[in-house]
Amino acid sequence: MNNLNEKLIQRCENSCELCASEQPVTAYAVSPENHDSIANEVAVCSTCLQQLEKPSNPLYWQCLAGSIWNTEPAVQALSYRILYGLKDEQWAGEIITGVEPDEAVINWALSVYAVAAEHTDSNGQKLQNGDTVVLTQQLNVKGASFNAPKGTIVRKIRLVPDNTEQVEGKINDETIVILTKYVRKS
Numbered sequence: 001m002n003n004l005n006e007k008l009i010q011r012c013e014n015s016c017e018l019c020a021s022e023q024p025v026t027a028y029a030v031s032p033e034n035h036d037s038i039a040n041e042v043a044v045c046s047t048c049l050q051q052l053e054k055p056s057n058p059l060y061w062q063c064l065a066g067s068i069w070n071t072e073p074a075v076q077a078l079s080y081r082i083l084y085g086l087k088d089e090q091w092a093g094e095i096i097t098g099v100e101p102d103e104a105v106i107n108w109a110l111s112v113y114a115v116a117a118e119h120t121d122s123n124g125q126k127l128q129n130g131d132t133v134v135l136t137q138q139l140n141v142k143g144a145s146f147n148a149p150k151g152t153i154v155r156k157i158r159l160v161p162d163n164t165e166q167v168e169g170k171i172n173d174e175t176i177v178i179l180t181k182y183v184r185k186s
């Protein structure tokens with residue numbers, strides 16, 4: 001456990017920065033940063049700490065629907081990171097598609113999901129988070145009520161960390177997974 005320093009206690013108003021319902025007991029450093037500065041830390045309660053260290057109840061993290069809007073980048077990054085890990089759960093997916101944190105916060109959040117290899121488009125060009133791409137063929141979107149024609153522009157794509165053949169992007173306000181072989185960087 002790391003002591004909560006005065007400034008951090010003031011910042012969080014003595015309330016857990018993730019669930020906002022209990023008193024914080026420790027300062028949690030959001031990796032890869034360390035305890036050098038409270039800008040890297042999140043004040044968490046014992047219940048949140050337990051779920052961080054030994055996740056047992058994904059639904060517990062529904063509380064992050066509030067903390068994701070915190071103005072502290074460390075709190076945003078940690079909330080986004082946890083929710084991203086649960087994004088296959090509909091509620092978690094909905095929360096993260098409803099927010100648009102800074103690129104730096106997203107990169108911080110997703111840094112734990114190691115990128116094994118590079119994402120490349122249909123021409124072998126390297127893709128990065130935030131790129132704009134064009135669909136090189138029509139996409140039939142599973143579960144969605146529309147098809148995306150060839151030539152559709154998708155802005156601000158997100159690399160799927162554990163799969164270099166996939167990126168995510170918004171089409172018609174729905175976030176969908178797109179295969180990198182069907183996109184061209186624009």
Ligand SMILES: [Zn+2]
Pocket residue numbers: 016017018019020021022044045046047048049
């Ligand atoms: Zn908490």
